[in-house]
Amino acid sequence: MSTHLASQLKSELFSRYSLVPSEQWLSDFLSGSRNPSHPLPSLTSTAHFRLLSTDFTTALSRRQGQLFPSTISDVHTKELVLQTDIPVQVLDIQDTSTSKWAQIEAIERVERGEEIRGREVIRNVPGVNDDDNGNGGEQARDSSSRPSAASSSNVPSDSKKGSxxxxxxxxxxxxxxxxxxxxxxxVERITIVNSNPPMPGAAAAQVPAEGIQIGCKLVLKKGTKVRRGLIMMTPASTTIMGGRVEIWDKKWRDGRKARLKQELERENAN
Known part of the structure; x- marks a missing residue:
């Protein structure tokens, strides 16, 4: 591995994306690159793309200035301000505006192949009225079968749209x-959608229509405020780079309904 090239690539990743890869990750990336002689901008974009689908705890250098302050989760700390840009990855996301039961219902509608549009329940019925072009299925409308779900003020008008x-x-x-x-x-692009995630191999460098995913990479900008152990996210303080860690995202999606039910049972018990 060219020491000069590695140094240039590290500098570019930091200046463009606030990312500093570890020496081991950088060495593996350049060694496995089909053509490390590509122009630096192209090589930087490829490295960035790879980092977005990689666990930051193994891929990034643990530079003290780019890590959480030791007191970041201390609820007794009234306020602190981040002194540098800090790259992070998403391990969990919760919708605080919608009841857990409404979220469970939304997940189950998608499982049944339904979506809500206004007061109508749209069912995708496979194999009905197939045409010669192979368009298998039609949409069956039912404006009365689930009026309570459709009319809930906390349920989006289209169940495939994000929270x-x-x-x-x-x-x-x-x-x-x-x-x-x-x-x-x-914050633009932060949302939860109950539809299936993209197919494996889909471009990880973008936050797709399916909403933010587990393993998505963000940068908390210098000046971000933390109050009582809670980071205050705003559009001005947050840069969403995208990406996901596929195995994490699948596990989170597969278990989300069960987790919501468990949380609902605990709340009811209390």
């Missing part, structure tokens, strides 16, 4: 430290 939040996110830095963040005002 509007505010959201609460569990974030992790390169050293593995975790902290909760709250969406103080709407």
């Amino acid at each position: 509007t939040g505010p959201h609460k996110l569990l974030l992790q830095d390169a050293a593995g430290s975790k902290a909760w963040a709250f969406e103080m005002s709407r």
Whole structure:
């Protein structure tokens, strides 16, 4: 591996994305690159793309300045301000604006192949009225079968659209430290959608229509405020880079309904 090239690539990743890969990750990346002689901008974009689908705790250098302060989760600390940009990854996301039961119902509608449009329940019925072009299925409309779900003020008008939040996110830095963040005002691209995630191999460098995913990478900008152990997320303080860790995202999606039910049972018991 060219020491000069590695140094240049590290500098570019930091200046463009606030990311500093570990020496081991950088060495593996350049060694496995088909053509490390590509122009630096192209090589930087490829490295960035790879980092977005990689666990930051193994891929990034644990630079002290780019890690959470030791008191970030201390509820006794009235307020602190992040002194540098800190790259993090999403481990969990919660919709705080919608009841857990409404979220469970939304997940189950998708499982049944339904979606809500206004007061109508749209069912995708496979194999009905197939045409010669192979368009298998039709949409069956039912405006009365589930009026309570469709008319709920907390349920989006289309169940395949994302939650509007505010959201609460569990974030992790390169050293593995975790902290909760709250969406103080709407941050574009942060949403939960109950449809299936993209197929494996889909472009990880973008946050797709399916909403933010587990393992998605963010940068908390210098000046971000933390109050009583909770990071205050705003559009001005947050850069969403995208990406996901596929195995984490699948596990989170597969278990989300069960977790919501458990939380609902605990709340009812209390």
